Amino acid sequence: MDPLDDVLVRIDDWGADHVSAAVLAPGGVIARRGDPAHRYRWASVTKLATALSVLVAAERGSLSLDEAAGPPGSTVRHLLAHASGLPFEGAEPISAPGRTRIYSNPGFDALGALVGARSGAAFDVALTASVLEPLGMATTSLVDRPSQGLHGPLDDLIALGMELLRPTLVSRDMFRVATTVAFPGLVGVLPGVGRFDPLDWGLGFELRDGKAPHWTGARNSPATFGHFGGAGTFLWVDPVAELALVALSDREFGPWALAAWPALSDAVLGAAVR
Numbered sequence: 001m002d003p004l005d006d007v008l009v010r011i012d013d014w015g016a017d018h019v020s021a022a023v024l025a026p027g028g029v030i031a032r033r034g035d036p037a038h039r040y041r042w043a044s045v046t047k048l049a050t051a052l053s054v055l056v057a058a059e060r061g062s063l064s065l066d067e068a069a070g071p072p073g074s075t076v077r078h079l080l081a082h083a084s085g086l087p088f089e090g091a092e093p094i095s096a097p098g099r100t101r102i103y104s105n106p107g108f109d110a111l112g113a114l115v116g117a118r119s120g121a122a123f124d125v126a127l128t129a130s131v132l133e134p135l136g137m138a139t140t141s142l143v144d145r146p147s148q149g150l151h152g153p154l155d156d157l158i159a160l161g162m163e164l165l166r167p168t169l170v171s172r173d174m175f176r177v178a179t180t181v182a183f184p185g186l187v188g189v190l191p192g193v194g195r196f197d198p199l200d201w202g203l204g205f206e207l208r209d210g211k212a213p214h215w216t217g218a219r220n221s222p223a224t225f226g227h228f229g230g231a232g233t234f235l236w237v238d239p240v241a242e243l244a245l246v247a248l249s250d251r252e253f254g255p256w257a258l259a260a261w262p263a264l265s266d267a268v269l270g271a272a273v274r
Contacts, residue, residue, distance in 0.1 A: 003271040004031035010264050016232060016251035020154040023268055024161045024244040030272070032154070039139070039151050040248040043229025046142070046150040047108050049131050049160060051080055051204020053115050053123075055170045055178055056130045062118040065203070070110050073097045079107040080203040081182035086110075088191065101188025101199040105147040112146025134169060135159045148229070154248055157235060161244040164226075164237045178203040179225045179239075192230075192253055208236075215258060217265030219273075232257060236265070241273050 004023050008031055011019045020034025054076065057063045065077045071093040074084035078097045085093035086104040095102060115130075116123035124142040132140055137159050140152025167175045181200045188199030190206070193215060200207040208216050208224035215228050216236050226236035232249035245268055247261070 002031065004268065005033070007031070007264070007267045007271050008033040010260070010267065011247065011249075014232070014249055014251060014260055015256065016249035019232075019247070019249040019251070021245070021247040021264075022154060022158050022161075023272060024158060024165060024246065025272075026166055026242055028162070029158060032158075034154055034248075036154055038248075039153055040233065040250060041229075041231040042140075042150040042152065042157070042233050042248070043148050043231035043253075044105075045157070045227050045229040045233045045235055046146070046148050047204055048164070048227050048235060049127060049150060050108055050112055050115075050146045051178070052163075052169060053127050053130045054080060054111050055174055055203065057115050057118060057126075059170055059174055063114060069114055070107060071097065076111065076114070077182060077203065079104075079111050080178075081201050082107060082188070083183045083186060083201075098183050099186070101183075101186040101201060103188065103191055105145065108147035109145050131169065132156075135163050154246070157233075157246045157248060161235055161237065161246045164235070165239075165242070165244050179205050179207070179223075181207060181209075193258065213258060213262075215261050217262045217269060219266045219269040228253065228257075228261075234261060238269070241269055243269065243272055 011021050018038045022032035069076045070079045070084040074097040078084040085095040085097050086107045087094045112123040119126040137156040140156040142149045179202045185198050187197045189195045200209045205225040209222045221240035224238045228234035230253045232251040235246045237244040
């Protein structure tokens, strides 16, 4: 058995009814395991696709990252970076923009509404046209909010992971900005993980930096970026190792994940990087 195939066997012990994972390199998939047909709820991994749709719209000129959006004083950039002051859930801001990193689902729902309005269609139509269809994610669809509503199979998450390894939908400069800390120095709470000072975030992408504990591995470089979801899902890209790891499950995020995911990540990096 290939060392990476042997590593991915670990997902069988996650206690999920359905679980799938894959290791990606710039040349393609180098290991995979799980049911290729099962449609999973991606939960907040959806935010990666929503953020891409915003970046695409910005490069096409249909919106600006620095135009007003969200609560007073907030911009598109604030919403993408969870720095608008909007709460985890709810419509009323609980902080001034740019003061605190508050992880916000309504902030991403507002971004989806803006992209949809500028495209002249519902957000699910705009997302399909700007991200899902160009990446060949034909069996993934938005069935709920822009912050957490994608459902789809492993192959489509692989397609998203490959795009984030070698972006084609946006320019290199735009992607560099999106994966660099926005509004540096903001304190915040990463839901389910803990409080960080700072809680670094890019434009839609959580940045590993020096966070500990973290849902990625100790072997992951500080440049690692990605997202996890409450449905027991995640995607990370380590640009130093030139690897990505994607995982989908139907076991809700909890303490089990903070034990299993870093261990898997470290084992993947240990087996793949020599």
